[in-house]
Amino acid sequence: MGRNAVAHIVILGAGLGGVIMAYEMKDQMGKGDTLTVITKDPIYHFVPSNPWVAVNWRTREAVEVDLAPVFARRGIDFRPMPATRVHPDQNRVDLADGSSISYDFLIIATGPELAFDEIEGLGPEGYTTSICHVDHATEAAAKFEEFCKNPGPIVTGAVQGASCFGPAYEYTFILDTELRRRRIRDKVPMTFVTAEPYIGHLGLDGVGDTKGLLEGEMRQHHIKFITSARVKAVEPGKMTIEEIADDGSIKKTTELPFAFSMMLPSFRGIGALRGIEGLVNPRGFVLIDQHQQNPTYRNVFAVGVCVAIPPIGPTPVPCGIPKTGFMIESMVTATANNIAQILRGEQPTHQGTWNAVCLADFGDSGVAFVAQPQIPPRNVNWSSSGVWVHNAKIAFEKYFIRKMRRGESEPFYEKAMLDILGIGKLKKVTTD
Numbered sequence: 114m115g116r117n118a119v120a121h122i123v124i125l126g127a128g129l130g131g132v133i134m135a136y137e138m139k140d141q142m143g144k145g146d147t148l149t150v151i152t153k154d155p156i157y158h159f160v161p162s163n164p165w166v167a168v169n170w171r172t173r174e175a176v177e178v179d180l181a182p183v184f185a186r187r188g189i190d191f192r193p194m195p196a197t198r199v200h201p202d203q204n205r206v207d208l209a210d211g212s213s214i215s216y217d218f219l220i221i222a223t224g225p226e227l228a229f230d231e232i233e234g235l236g237p238e239g240y241t242t243s244i245c246h247v248d249h250a251t252e253a254a255a256k257f258e259e260f261c262k263n264p265g266p267i268v269t270g271a272v273q274g275a276s277c278f279g280p281a282y283e284y285t286f287i288l289d290t291e292l293r294r295r296r297i298r299d300k301v302p303m304t305f306v307t308a309e310p311y312i313g314h315l316g317l318d319g320v321g322d323t324k325g326l327l328e329g330e331m332r333q334h335h336i337k338f339i340t341s342a343r344v345k346a347v348e349p350g351k352m353t354i355e356e357i358a359d360d361g362s363i364k365k366t367t368e369l370p371f372a373f374s375m376m377l378p379s380f381r382g383i384g385a386l387r388g389i390e391g392l393v394n395p396r397g398f399v400l401i402d403q404h405q406q407n408p409t410y411r412n413v414f415a416v417g418v419c420v421a422i423p424p425i426g427p428t429p430v431p432c433g434i435p436k437t438g439f440m441i442e443s444m445v446t447a448t449a450n451n452i453a454q455i456l457r458g459e460q461p462t463h464q465g466t467w468n469a470v471c472l473a474d475f476g477d478s479g480v481a482f483v484a485q486p487q488i489p490p491r492n493v494n495w496s497s498s499g500v501w502v503h504n505a506k507i508a509f510e511k512y513f514i515r516k517m518r519r520g521e522s523e524p525f526y527e528k529a530m531l532d533i534l535g536i537g538k539l540k541k542v543t544t545d
Contacts, residue, residue, distance in 0.1 A: 119145035120456055123216035125196055125206060125385075127152035127180055129160065130417030130441045131222035135189050136522035137445055138220070141453040148189050149214060151206060155180055155193035158247040159514050161438070161506075164284040164474070166250035167375070168257060168291045173247045176510070178517045187520045196223075196385045201392050201410040206385075218452055221399050221415040225380030232272055232378075234347030241347055241374040244284055253375060257288075264297050265372030268352055270306035272344045274379030276433025277418075278307065278315045281377050282327060282480075283473050289334045290476025304369060305331065305338040306354055306376070308430040312338055316432045318425050318489060320469070320482040321496030327480065330498070339367070341429040344376065352376075357429040380433065382419060394421045404461040405448040414452065416444040425488065439470040440487050443538040445522075450539070464540040468493075474506040481505070485536070 122142065124134050127150050135150050142148060162176040184191040195209040199219070207213045227245050229236030237243055242253035260267075269285045271278050285305055292298040309315070312331060313323035331338050345353040345366070352374065356365040381387070382397020391409030393399055398421035400407055405420075407413040418436045425434060443465035451461030469487035473480045479502030485493035516522075 119143065119147070120217040121147045121149065121215070122218045122220065122452065123206060123214055124148070124150045124220045124222055125152075125199070126222035126224055126417070126419070127154070127157060128222065128224045128417065129438060130224070130445055131220075132157055132178075132180065132517060133442060133522050134220055134222050134416055134445045134448065135184065136187065136520055137449040138452065139187055139189060140522070141449045143456055146456070149192060149216075150180075150184060150189055151192045151194065151196055151208065151214065152180075153193070153195035155191070157517060159510060159517075160245075160247075161280075162510055163244040163247060163250040164280060164287050166247060167242070167244050167253040167284060168287055169254045170287075170291075173251050176247065176514065178514065183518060183520045196383075198385050199389065199392070201389065201407075201413055204412065217412060218455075219413045220448060220452075221386070221413065221419055222417050223383045223386070223419045225418045226383045226397070228274070228379045228381050231274070232344050232347065235272065235344065235376060235378060239347055240349050241352075241376045243378070244280055244375060245377065257373060260373040261292075261295060261297060263372070264292075264300040266302045266304070266370050268304050268306055268369050268371040268374040269376065270304075270342070271308060271377040272379060273308045273342075274431045274433060275308055275377045276316050276380055276424075277377060277435045278309060278432075279435065279437075279471055279473050281305075281307065281375075283475065284375055285336060286330065286334065286475035286479075289336065303334075303336045305336055306342045306344065306352070306369070307338070307340055308342060308428075308432050310341050310428045310430075310432075312340060314428075314432065316425065316434050317469075317484065317487065320471075320484045321494050323480065323482060323496050326496055326498050330475070330480070343430050347374070347376075359429050361429060379431075380418065386419070396421075398422075403464050404451050405444055405465065406451065406461060414448045416448055417441045420444070422488075434488065435469075437469045437471050437487065439536070439538075440465075440467045443467055446538040466537055466540050468536055468538075470536060472502055472506040472509060474503050477503060479503045479506060483536070 157178040159176040165171040198207040243249035271281045313327040343355045352369045387397035399415035447463040447465035450463040467486045469484040480498045482496035
């Protein structure tokens, strides 16, 4: 079916999902269509490298990409300005400078807002550090250097409602590796505190034998762990946690001393989206159907961490579902193809596989898992560990950052490799 008008497509957010979304959408657009990216931060940073930044194994400059020149080369309009409100009933986004941008299609890729304020004393403005943003990671690195001058107990983990557990495990084992390299590990008792009902749950009810692998790693590295934990409050040098029984009652209240702590917070949707009926759920995450399309506002799509996915549960302490990198990439590919279909006058048919491919680096080894799809029941449910994971994570970092700087989404050799491995981004959907 032919087209009679050109379209203006707006992407809100320029993190992992937003940047790849811009590249893929640009490739799918028609000749007269225009694309605008709105983001509060003009610099992209590779979030999976943050655990390394937080122990000074990487500088922030090494993991950043200046988006303006890349977008300019690709013919993508760039507005590095925070959005203050989305008006889906008016097809408009308000910006912090008082201006607004109208759209024909909106793709929300904002990522989350970090809900540190939901627990007293949590976060960089409180008494714990974070690796969720490169700013937090650089601040954590400085505090870690000070800690090493006078070492003491470390507490790491993820609080109630968190949905991204992998980086907490990564950073914990990276800290262990760095402390051993500095010959001060013997002076540092380490405790891992998590909302998960068991080690290796990951918000996914485990993948393969992540329970056995990660529990074994914890014991081998002399890291104590507390599961089904609810962080009640954080004070200077002390974290109060409640261990929750299966029936929801409090089994035990513990005060954990610490000299250094990194706890991942829970997430919520950004303020520009929260409270918009039909667009988001009560936490501010965007409601979508199987085509990444909002059921109420059909010209609005969403990809990445901002998407609403019901948790796998119930669990004694709330645990969210992580949105891993490859899962997000599959959302992006489905969205780009679906909008292209709509622009041609067709109905959207593409669905992301939501497969998960994760490399969790431990500094000198690591754990990898493949979940197809990410949410059980699965067709593939596999995990493994070894030094190869550490080396693979380094190689992937270099490859992915180079891809972002070149303005590419999926080079042919990446697609060929994924095809060989049988890991696809789109479901094979049959239509009558």
